[in-house]
Each structure stands twice: as C-alpha cells, then as structure tokens.
Amino acid sequence: MCEQKIDAIIEKYRGQPGSLIHALVEIQHENHWLPREVLQRLADALGVSFSQVMQIASFYKTFSLTPKGRHEVHVCSGMTCHLRGAAKLLAKVEEITGLKAGETDADSRFTLETGACLGSCSIAPELIVDGKHYGRMTPDQAEDVLKRYE
Amino acid sequence: MSEIVLNIDGKEVAASAGMTVLQAAQQAGIHIPTLCHHEQLEAYGGCRLCIVEVEARGRKSYVVSCLYPVEKDIVVRTRSEKVDKIRKVIVEELMAHAPDAPELVKLAEEYGADRNRFEKETSFCVLCGLCVRYCDEVKHKNAVGFIENGAVREISFIPEIAAKECWSCQECFTLCPTSYAQAAYLLTEALAFPGRRHAHAHAHAHATPEPERRVIPITPVAATA
Amino acid sequence: MTMLKLNSAAELEELRARILAGRDPAKPCIAVCAGAACDGMDSAAVAAAFLAEVGRQQLGERLELRTTGCHGYCEKGPNVVVTPGEICYFEVAPADVPEIVAATLKGEVVERLVYHDPASGAPAVHMNEVPFYKHQTRLLIGDNPKIDPMKIDDYLAVGGYAALVKALTEMSPDQVLDEVKRANLRGRGGGGFPAGSKWETTKNAPEKTKYVIVNGHEGESAAFMDRAMLTGNPHKVLEGLIIGAYAIGAQRGFMYTRHDMPLLEKHVRNALAQAKEYGLLGENILGSGFSLEVELHFDVGIFVSGESSALMRSIEGNAPEPRPKYVRTSVSGIWDKPSNLNNVETWANVPQIISRGAEWFTSIGSEKSKGTKLISLSGNVVNSGVVEVPMGTPLRTLVFDIGGGVRDGKTLKAIHFGGAMGGSIPASLLDAPLDFDGMSKLGAPIGAGGLLLMDEDTDMVEVARYLMDFLTKESCGKCVPCREGMQQMLQTLTRLTEGRGRQGDLELLEDLAEVTGLGSLCALGKTSGDPLKSMFRYFRPEYEARIPDRAAGGSGDQK
Numbered sequence: 001m002c003e004q005k006i007d008a009i010i011e012k013y014r015g016q017p018g019s020l021i022h023a024l025v026e027i028q029h030e031n032h033w034l035p036r037e038v039l040q041r042l043a044d045a046l047g048v049s050f051s052q053v054m055q056i057a058s059f060y061k062t063f064s065l066t067p068k069g070r071h072e073v074h075v076c077s078g079m080t081c082h083l084r085g086a087a088k089l090l091a092k093v094e095e096i097t098g099l100k101a102g103e104t105d106a107d108s109r110f111t112l113e114t115g116a117c118l119g120s121c122s123i124a125p126e127l128i129v130d131g132k133h134y135g136r137m138t139p140d141q142a143e144d145v146l147k148r149y150e
Numbered sequence: 151m152s153e154i155v156l157n158i159d160g161k162e163v164a165a166s167a168g169m170t171v172l173q174a175a176q177q178a179g180i181h182i183p184t185l186c187h188h189e190q191l192e193a194y195g196g197c198r199l200c201i202v203e204v205e206a207r208g209r210k211s212y213v214v215s216c217l218y219p220v221e222k223d224i225v226v227r228t229r230s231e232k233v234d235k236i237r238k239v240i241v242e243e244l245m246a247h248a249p250d251a252p253e254l255v256k257l258a259e260e261y262g263a264d265r266n267r268f269e270k271e272t273s274f275c276v277l278c279g280l281c282v283r284y285c286d287e288v289k290h291k292n293a294v295g296f297i298e299n300g301a302v303r304e305i306s307f308i309p310e311i312a313a314k315e316c317w318s319c320q321e322c323f324t325l326c327p328t329s330y331a332q333a334a335y336l337l338t339e340a341l342a343f344p345g346r347r348h349a350h351a352h353a354h355a356h357a358t359p360e361p362e363r364r365v366i367p368i369t370p371v372a373a374t375a
Numbered sequence: 376m377t378m379l380k381l382n383s384a385a386e387l388e389e390l391r392a393r394i395l396a397g398r399d400p401a402k403p404c405i406a407v408c409a410g411a412a413c414d415g416m417d418s419a420a421v422a423a424a425f426l427a428e429v430g431r432q433q434l435g436e437r438l439e440l441r442t443t444g445c446h447g448y449c450e451k452g453p454n455v456v457v458t459p460g461e462i463c464y465f466e467v468a469p470a471d472v473p474e475i476v477a478a479t480l481k482g483e484v485v486e487r488l489v490y491h492d493p494a495s496g497a498p499a500v501h502m503n504e505v506p507f508y509k510h511q512t513r514l515l516i517g518d519n520p521k522i523d524p525m526k527i528d529d530y531l532a533v534g535g536y537a538a539l540v541k542a543l544t545e546m547s548p549d550q551v552l553d554e555v556k557r558a559n560l561r562g563r564g565g566g567g568f569p570a571g572s573k574w575e576t577t578k579n580a581p582e583k584t585k586y587v588i589v590n591g592h593e594g595e596s597a598a599f600m601d602r603a604m605l606t607g608n609p610h611k612v613l614e615g616l617i618i619g620a621y622a623i624g625a626q627r628g629f630m631y632t633r634h635d636m637p638l639l640e641k642h643v644r645n646a647l648a649q650a651k652e653y654g655l656l657g658e659n660i661l662g663s664g665f666s667l668e669v670e671l672h673f674d675v676g677i678f679v680s681g682e683s684s685a686l687m688r689s690i691e692g693n694a695p696e697p698r699p700k701y702v703r704t705s706v707s708g709i710w711d712k713p714s715n716l717n718n719v720e721t722w723a724n725v726p727q728i729i730s731r732g733a734e735w736f737t738s739i740g741s742e743k744s745k746g747t748k749l750i751s752l753s754g755n756v757v758n759s760g761v762v763e764v765p766m767g768t769p770l771r772t773l774v775f776d777i778g779g780g781v782r783d784g785k786t787l788k789a790i791h792f793g794g795a796m797g798g799s800i801p802a803s804l805l806d807a808p809l810d811f812d813g814m815s816k817l818g819a820p821i822g823a824g825g826l827l828l829m830d831e832d833t834d835m836v837e838v839a840r841y842l843m844d845f846l847t848k849e850s851c852g853k854c855v856p857c858r859e860g861m862q863q864m865l866q867t868l869t870r871l872t873e874g875r876g877r878q879g880d881l882e883l884l885e886d887l888a889e890v891t892g893l894g895s896l897c898a899l900g901k902t903s904g905d906p907l908k909s910m911f912r913y914f915r916p917e918y919e920a921r922i923p924d925r926a927a928g929g930s931g932d933q934k
Contacts, residue, residue: 018692021675025634040310049286051295051308056693058297059851060675062634079596079794079827080753082841118635119599121753122412122449122760131637133415196853198894212893218701232893236856239890243859268863277852296852301862303852 005030006038014045020056024063033064061115069104069111071149073097074128078117085138086125090114092139093127096146109150158226171215171226172200182228183237183257185327186278187216191287197278199257201236203227212236234261242267244276248328251276274330277303281322281331291315294322294331307335309342317347380654383662384540387653391531398532403438403479406456406520407467409638410445410603412760413452421453424469428476437480441529444519444607444642448507449760451490456520461502464488493757493779510776512739513763514747515723516600519607524642527649530610536655538726542618543663546729551622552578555725557733559745564590564718565793565822565898567744567811573715576705578623580713585625588709588716589616590686591632591639592674595794596845598825600749601719603761605632606639608723609646613669615725617656620667623715628669631686643671682897683716684708685851696851718823720749741767744811754791754827757782764809771805773826785830789914793822795842795849796902798909799835818909835914836921840868842906850899857900860891864907876921885911 009026013019023042028034034057043050057063075081075090090101099105099112120126123135127145134145152167158175165174170193175182185197193216200215205225212232227233238261245254246268254276258265277296282305285294293311297304307316316335323332339346381387407422422442429438446454451465457479464475464485471488478485490499490507499505522529530536542551556571577585589612593601605612616628630643647669650656658666672690687709688696708714724746728736737745744766750773753759757779764773774780774790781787787802798819800807807817814821829838843865852858864887867880888904895901910918 020692021673021689022692025673025675049292049295050311051282051286051292051306052693054306054308055296059299062675077845079791079825079841079845080759083754083827083829083833083838117594117596117599118411119593119602120411120415120449121597121599121751122452123415124753126415135412135415194853195896196855198855198896201894213701214896235886236890236894239860239886240855240894243855243863246859246863269866276855277858279853298852300847300850300852301858303858 002031010038010042010045013042015047017046017048020046020048020053021060024053024057024060028063032068033066036065064111067104067108069108071110071130072113073110073146074113074115076118076124076126076128077114078121078124080117080121081125084124088139089125089127089137089142092142093146096143110146154220154222156220156222156224156226159228165220167220169220171202171204171213171218171220174220175215175226175228180228182215183260184216185253185276186280188280188284188325191280191283193217194279194283197240197276199237199240201233203230203233237261238263246271247273248276248330251328253327273304274328274333275305276328277305278327280325280327281305284322284325289315289319289321291319294334305331305334307338309338312338313343313346379652381661382654384544387531387536387540387655387661390653391537394528394532401459404441404458405438405475405479406441406443406446406458408444408446408452408454408456408520409442410449410452410454410607410761411599411636412449413445413454414638416452418453418467420469421455421467421472424472425476428472432476434476434480438476441523443522444524445516445603445761446520447511447513447516447603447761447763448505448758450756450758456502458521460500461520462500463490463502463505463508465490506779507758507760507762507777510772511763512747512765514727515604515611515720515749516607516761516763518611519603522608524607524609525645527610527646527653530608534730535610535726536614538729539614539617539655540661542621542729543661543665548578548622548624551618551729554733555619555622555728558728558736559733559743560721560724560728560736561744561811562718563720563724563748563824565595565796565820567815567821570717570721573705573717574619574623576703577625577713577715580706582711582713584627584712585623586709586712586714587616587620587623587625587628588683588686588690588714589628589630589632589719589722590683590716591630591719592686593633593719593823594674594849595796595823595825597751597753597794597827598823599751599753600761600824602633602636602639604723604749605719606636606642609643610650611726612719612722613646613650613656615722616669617660617667618725618729619715619717619722621665625715626667628667629672629690629709630669631672631674631690634673634675640671640673647671682899685897686716687714696853720824739765741808741810741813744809748809748821748824750809750824750826752778752826752828755781755783755785755830755833756828766810767808769806769808773809774805774828778828781828781830783830785832787828788831788833789829789835790819791827791829791838791906792819792825793905794825795845796820796898796905797822798906799829799838799913800909801913818905818912820905834872835910835917836868837872839907839910840865840872843868843903846899846903854894854896854900856891856894857896857903860887860895861900861903863887864891864904871918871921874921876923878922878924880922881911881915881918 013023039053043053075093097110097112101112101114104111125137127134127137154165156163158180163174163178182200184200186194195214195217201212202215204211204213241254241257241263245265249265281294285291293315294305294307297306409418425440448454453467455464455467474485484500490505502508518533521533552574560570562568591605620628684704690709704714706713740746747763747765750762752762762777789799789801791799800817800819847861847865850857867884888907892901892904
C-alpha cells in the first residue's frame, strides 16, 4: 500500500530537517511523484517551511510534482548522444508518443524525459525505458522498442 | 576591534574587521549601487550590481562588495570600464523583464543602458529575492518562496499561508523594486482564496482596529526611447 | 560466526595472507565487465550464462567467475577478460559462453572473439597487445578487471588498504599531508587545484569539527570515468578518503554521488558496510585511535550540485545554491565547518602516493601536472571508453593510437574537453600534451577529462548552442549574469543556427560572454562563455557565415 509506505518514510525522518532531500528521494522512488498534500505533511513532520519543500521539490528534476505515466521514456541528451544523433531520435520519439519532454500522455502510458549524460556514451544515442538501456538506437528502431510497453 | 585600512577610489578608508567592502564604502560616504541588498537581511550576492574591482596581492578580481570582506591594503575601484560595463549589461538584462522599474530606469540613465537591447520577456520579476528573504528572515512566515531553477525561476505565494498572513502584513510589497510581489500576491488571492480578506476583516471586527491598508499604486514611468 | 573486525594492522596482514593462500593464481578466472556501457549491452545476460554453464558442468573447482566494474574498452563490450594471460574477448554474447568455457579449460583461445586489427586483421590476444590498452598506463583503473566490487577480499588480494596501514602505523598526519603536497597531486574534477594545499587549509582551520567529501557527482557531459572508478573499485576511493581524513583531522566523511545509477549505489553502500565490518571504518580504525564515519548522499538530478559549495548546501538538505567563494569551503563548508572536497579520481590517487611515495609519483607526468589522468574518450571516435595515460601524453596518442581515430572514415575537425564549461580546439593542435595549464592556455581545459572527437560534419555553431542549452537548464537562477546572460546567449545562438542571424550578433555574444564570465557567482556562470571563446578563437569563420551580408574574409579582430 503506497499510502502506508509514504507514511513510514515521513515518520522515519520526523524532526530531521536536514533529511528533507533523502525523504523526497524515497517518496519519489516509491510513489513516482510528489503530491502536494504529502509535501505539506512532510514539511510539518520535518520542521521545514512548506515553501522550502516546494523550492527543493521544484528545483531538482528528479522530482515530479505531477503524476507520471506507467513507463518512463528517457532520451539521453548528453554531449556524446547529441553528437551521435540524439536530436533525430528525440524527434522520432516525440512523434510516436505525441509528447514533449516533461509531458505525460492522457492514458498515463508514457512520460517523456530528456536528461543529462548517463555515462554509457559508448552506446550513444540511447533510449532508456524504465531503466532499461537501448543503445545505438536509430529513429526507425524507436517504434519497435516503444511498442513493447503498454 | 581591529582597524583595517583599505583604499576605495583613491581614498584611504578605515574599516573594522568583519565588515564588507560595501559597508566600508557606505560608511565613508562612497556610493555603490545595489538592488537585492537590504540592511535587515543577510547579504545575498544575487543581483551583482554592487560588483567592484579589487586589487589584492598583485591580482585583480571582480567581486560583489556586499559579501567581500575588507582586507588590509586592498585597492578597490567602484567604477571602471569593466565594472561599468558589467552593471550596464545587468541593467539591460533586467529591463527585458521590468523595463519601467524606477530603480532600473535611474541606473539605465547613469550607465547608458539600452532598455530595448534585449527582447522583452515581461515577467516583471527580477528575482532579487527581497520578498522571499524578508518573509523568511524577518517575518519567519515563509509565505512566499522560490520555485524552479534557472531562467524559469519564479516567486510563488503559498496560498494556505498567504491567506492567513499577507493581507495584514504587506511589508514585502514596499521592498519589491518592480511591484511584482504585490501583483503576485493579489493574483494568488484571486485564484486561491477570493473573499478571504473580507471574511478575515469581519471575523476580527472586534479586535484592535488596524490602520487602513491599501494597495500601493504603481506609478507609470515615462518610457525612454 | 567469525568476528571479522580487524583490530590491528597485523590482523589485516594475516587476513590478507589467508585470502591469498586460498587463491590459486593458476586457476583460470573469467571476469565479465558490468560497467555502464557493457551493462547497457546486457552483459548481465553474459554473466548469467557463464554462471549457468559452470553450474551445469559443475566446474566450480576448476573455474573462477567474477563480475567486475568497467574494464575501459566500452566500445567493444560486453567485455570479458580471462586470466591467467589477460586474454581479452570482445562483444561477447551469451551464445559464445560454452565455447569460451571450453577453451579456457583447455588453456586455449577463442580466436574469433579477440581483437583484430581493423586494417590487417592481425589478432591481439593479450591485454598488453591490444592497441587500446597497450598505450595506457593503468595505475588506477588497471585493477578493475581483477575485482568484484561487492567483495572487499578481492581488493585486499590486490594489496588494498596497505597504504592505509602505512599511513596509520608509520606516518603522522603531518607526514601524510607532506607526502601529498610533495606529490603535487592536483584536483581531477576540473579545478586542477593542488590537493595538498586544500587539505592544509582545512587542517589549519581553527574549528575542530572537520569533514571530508568525495565529489562523485560527475555532471560533466561525456565524462564517465568517475563512475567507472567508483562503481568498479569503491574501496580504492574509500581508502584514499580515510587516509585524507587522517591527514586533515576530519571525523566524518561524505560520499556524494548521483541518484540515477542503482549499481553504483549498491556497490558504495556495500563497500561502506564491509569496510565498517572489517574495522577499516568507524571507531578506532585498526586500533590506531583514529575514527571516521562515512555516509552516502545523492544529488537529485542537477549539474550545479557538482559545484563544491552547492554540493555542500545539498548535503545540508538545502537547495544547491553556490556560495560566493570569498569564504573558502575548506574553512567554512557544510554547516559552516571546514570541509575538504575532492573528486573521486583525486582520492583514488592517494593510496598509491602513500605506498610508493611522492618521488615515484612525480616521476610520472609533465613538469606541473603529475601522475596519470583518467580520460573518457567518446564522440565520433572508433574506440570509445575509459582510458588512463600519464600527464604530458600528446593528444595525438589519445586520439589515434588509443582511440583509433575518427569513425566511419571521416576526418577529425575538432576535439572538445571540459564539457559545457570547456572548449574545442582544431585537429591542427593535436601534438599538444595532456596538461592542466597547457590545455587551459589553448582554451580547452581538461576539466574532468571528458574528451570528445568531432568529425568533419560537425556544426560548431550548433555545438555551442547545445552546450549553452545544457547550461541554462542547469543554472540555479540566483545571480543575474548567469541566469539572464546565458539565456540571452542561448537565444542568440539559436537564431544563428536557425538562419536568423543578425549584424552585431557575434559582438553581442562576446559582450555577454565577458560580462557573464566576470559577474557570475560561481564557476557555472563564470565558465559558461568559455566554449564560445574557443569557438571564436578557432572556428570564427563558421559563425560569420551565419551572419547575412558579413564581408567575407573581413572579420576584423582575429585573436
């Protein structure tokens, strides 16, 4: 039960304002996004101002303040991937999903993200879906990969 | 209280240890422009307008005087070709967002800044942080904070807190160089808790009467060419 | 249950002897690389296939299997190395496993899977024959194929923690500091600042509570060697950190790294736990009286949190806004305590400096840049991967002898160092040596060591636009010159790439680069204009060509 897990995380860090980021990371990992109501409870429990929590939650791009889709589609936008054709790959993925970076579709199937270098530059350009790496991708292959994810 | 002697614009200035160059200059009657600086708040170093040239141990550097600590024998120049250029460009960059802010208009005149150098992106907010920092450090309410990072950073009033605190306070409104803080509050109120102001006043009708508060009018400034 | 905690150096050496006695160097060992790229190419399936094959034939007594960190030759993964002999197999698939196992048991080699020269087809079987490896000096990363990062005993077997023993039992903190100073170890994260000096400032700060920090953030685009080092050999980095803490007088350490690599997190957490279990971390390390606690912290997805003062704000739980460096973090850092921050690679160098001495270390490298440097080679290069060469090595060696030149038969146009805060230099400058100061003077500072090859089709205006786009997203937004200046530079560069260049655009870019460089609060803003400066220095005609009606050849001041 997600609710209980979130409660447990909040309790774990009660009274420890310095652990705000740890708490947010765990909640994000567990719930895949940070509901406002949860953030308010977290602020109270940790003794941090709500505006501080909002600043941190909106500053760091790992955190999502809106619900995410079932599958996270990530097109690496690091320098090597860029040199090796990431822009074309991204354009194709945008076309297939109908999304721009940061968006989730209406069926909550995909959330599209672009992001900085993940350190596997030898298999550029990369498409990463739910943490699984699809390296040396061409735009044509993108369709086949995404088809596998409902 | 040890005394430190430094040179600002050719003048020997005496300062005490722990002072910043800005404080030493102000004490000696030497003017350095600021925007995000406020006596009641911790020095921020965000607007960079108070930047000065410092020569120390044979090396020249550009530092913000609101934060740079005084040191013995340093030579500070509050105006120079580079310093003036930096200030001019900062003003031009900010005027893309708030072209009519009185302080910016005045600085533009002094430094020859072109208010139209950059394409307008009229957010009206220069992100000086005065409202956020005041609400945090002086009022301890944190009714307004920053969200996001980089060029898309904004101030954001937290409706739940603003509804309780802001109308009877309003102290950050006068601090704001562009009047945006007041506008942002009013927009938040209109969207998130309309009518609350009157309900609040009604509920407190029997409490000690507060002086009448009004919204500060924004005086339009004649646009320069 | 045996008590694992080692209470003295002698006990550690006894354990080491026992470990070595239990290992037969003649017994074949198959090491499968689980580094980032190999993992992305499903090396896990290869490892699983080996495990299944060994289980099926019940070969546990005759064959050792090991999953390791990054070997370095990422281009040709999944990588497998068989010892004895360091036989290198490349692009290994699960289907190849039975053949490799059979050959290894017979002491033979699977010809088709070894390196073959692209031109002549001549095979190179052993690691010291493979061109990619043989031109390197792999002091730091060379141990990776020998170590399972989840097993501290593997690290002990290759001599790990001997340097710590030496430091704690034979040297005083001052002597350790002195050794590092004399070695002239310069920061490997991008600053190139002498580590010994930084340690000394922290050590001499009046406040008693002191911290040491490993910066494992590695936000520089196309740099992946720190992750290779930390994921592949976390103990080496940890050992360096403990030695440093001893020299500085710190009681607490922080390892700061990325949130997006589960394997890295797993290996580091495990390493910290195992070190603690063995008494190499925690109270009274090896009975020396020195104590150190180390915790793990994560960034949460933003580049600026790799900047040292921003990183410290992040450890405190605040937004990573850098503090202006008028107050050094080595004097006032995390929670205003003296905090010594160094990069992963910098810390990894410490054990060998202590074991083998400053004289030995300074015999490697150039006059002012000592030791080796880890370089991530990528871009339009034939052999991408993590390489290690002595400082002073000509760039040509990196690009051609190790890198194998430009892929797809194209010619080299430029090489780029330092990511979004670095610079590009043309192919004509390839004889320049790898050196902190030399490369800075050329306008392409080494930075963290990410080296990108750009071929003849690369649009240098687009590269500058791309880098500025990256930086604008990563800016914290606190100061005007960075937040606004970079945004304006980005808009101008975007117009140039979209064919909407205007007269005065290049001058505008130069002005903005200058003001942003001088006025910004931290290194992100201050260096944001540097790639542009290198572009104008070496590739200006390409930019001028984007301005309509610009007189050809009459470009005015050419620096």
